[in-house]
Amino acid sequence: MTPGRALVLLAALVVAPIARAEDPIPADVRALVRTWLEAAPDARAPLAERIRAAGVPAARALQAECAQGPEAERRRVEALLERVREDFHRREMPAGMVYIPAGSLEVPRTAVPWGASGERTAVDAFYLDRTEVTVGAWRTWIARVAAEEGDVVAALGLPEPAADVDARLPMTGVRHAEAERFARAHGGRLPTAEEFERAVRGSGLATWPWGERMRAERCNLQEDGAGAVVPVGTYPLGASPFGALDLVGNVAEWSATTVAQGTRGRYPLLLGGSYIDAADEALTWRGSDRMRARTSPRERQPWIGFRVARDAPALPD
Numbered sequence: 001m002t003p004g005r006a007l008v009l010l011a012a013l014v015v016a017p018i019a020r021a022e023d024p025i026p027a028d029v030r031a032l033v034r035t036w037l038e039a040a041p042d043a044r045a046p047l048a049e050r051i052r053a054a055g056v057p058a059a060r061a062l063q064a065e066c067a068q069g070p071e072a073e074r075r076r077v078e079a080l081l082e083r084v085r086e087d088f089h090r091r092e093m094p095a096g097m098v099y100i101p102a103g104s105l106e107v108p109r110t111a112v113p114w115g116a117s118g119e120r121t122a123v124d125a126f127y128l129d130r131t132e133v134t135v136g137a138w139r140t141w142i143a144r145v146a147a148e149e150g151d152v153v154a155a156l157g158l159p160e161p162a163a164d165v166d167a168r169l170p171m172t173g174v175r176h177a178e179a180e181r182f183a184r185a186h187g188g189r190l191p192t193a194e195e196f197e198r199a200v201r202g203s204g205l206a207t208w209p210w211g212e213r214m215r216a217e218r219c220n221l222q223e224d225g226a227g228a229v230v231p232v233g234t235y236p237l238g239a240s241p242f243g244a245l246d247l248v249g250n251v252a253e254w255s256a257t258t259v260a261q262g263t264r265g266r267y268p269l270l271l272g273g274s275y276i277d278a279a280d281e282a283l284t285w286r287g288s289d290r291m292r293a294r295t296s297p298r299e300r301q302p303w304i305g306f307r308v309a310r311d312a313p314a315l316p317d
Contacts, residue, residue, distance in 0.1 A: 088315060089127070094187070097127040098243045099312065100199050123198040128191060129307035131232035131245050132253065133182065136167030138174075141182055159300065168231035170251045170305040176268050176297030179254045179306040191309035193257035196271045200248065202241030207283070209240040209247055214279050219249035222278045229275060229302075247272050248282050251305035254297075267297060274303040 082101065089099040102125040142160060146153045153160070159173050174182075183189050191199070200209050208214060216223040218238035220230055233245050240247050252274040258266035273282025295301055 085125070085315065089125075089312060092313065093127045094310070096130055097308075097310070098130050098199075099125070100128055100195070100242050100244075101125050103198060103203055105194055105198050105201075121194060123194050125312040126191070126195055127188075127310040127312055128195070128199050128242075128244055129309070130243060132170035132251055132305045132307050133179075134167060134232055135161045135165050135169050135171050138171040138182070139167065141185060145185075166231060168233075169229050170232055170246070172229060172251055172302050172305050173300040174254075174304070174306060175300060176254050183306075183308045186308055188308040188310040190254055190256040190268075190306060191271075193255055193269055193271060195309055196247070196253070196255060199240055199242060199244050200272070209238055209244075216279075219282075220246070220275045221249040221273055221282055222276060224249070224275075226275055229305075249273055249277075250275060251303055252277070254304065254306040264296075270295075270304060276303050 085101065086099065093099055100123075103123055104120045105123050106120050138159075139161060142153050142158055145158070156178075158178060161171070180190060201207075202209075206212055208218075210218055214223075215237075218235050220226050220235065229250055232250070235246065235249075238248060239245050249272065251272075252270040253272050255269045255271050257269045259269060261267040273279075295304070
């Protein structure tokens with residue numbers, strides 16, 4: 001049994017105190033579950049084996065309980081379920097990503113691509129790269145492409161960073177289609193504008209990842225004065241509520257969301273602002289006029305990078 005499967009089976013048991021009469025759970029098993037919940041992490045393994053040996057209902061039973069019973073009980077079960085989800089995703093998500101739980105995104109002040117001011121939009125759970133894709137990760141990928149597909153790197157014109165470029169820098173000068181190709185090759189996609197904003201602002205819907213007040217020392221924007229890209233993760237105090245870094249500043253990031261660009265068709269949005277942008281220009285939700293691509297998706301720019309998102313899998317049955 002995999003760790004993820006075992007965790008889900010344990011998840012089903014946390015609902016034991018409010019289990020329905022037709023699906024009773026013995027009192028000794030309920031006691032074991034309570035002991036497991038309260039135990040230190042390194043003491044849980046033997047308890048887990050005893051619980052699994054007793055047999056448990058599917059994880060779906062726990063989710064069903066969230067829609068039943070008194071409101072206070074539903075909130076308690078939902079809180080437990082979210083703990084289980086977080087544990088599951090910490091085990092399952094690829095290295096270098098963070099888990100963004102499902103939640104709502106409020107549209108403040110002005111219109112943005114996902115709705116009118118004051119509306120709330122549901123955003124499904126997803127995984128997101130902790131940092132922008134680095135030069136090192138790009139080099140590794142194009143080396144793999146070259147090994148698997150021969151001369152396709154040159155044929156496609158994929159950029160190849162010079163040997164003396166710091167591997168920790170965000171990869172820039174990448175066209176939108178190339179960023180999409182990299183994301184697909186790594187089992188993901190580019191994030192949508194809604195997902196990006198959810199990752200930036202979290203449940204509290206603060207203006208910045210760290211709160212309401214602009215802090216120039218927490219991000220690489222024009223106000224910081226760096227004047228160029230810096231290695232990813234240089235500003236750890238600028239982390240989002242979910243642990244993602246550099247969502248504001250350093251490089252603007254390609255997204256999967258597009259907006260009309262006059263007679264030129266639809267262009268993908270650039271999100272988060274870069275080292276050349278003022279703070280106000282980095283705020284996606286201030287309006288689509290501030291989110292315009294500012295350049296063709298076919299052009300290469302030294303201030304544009306990207307990161308990868310993935311759909312988060314549902315808890316298995």
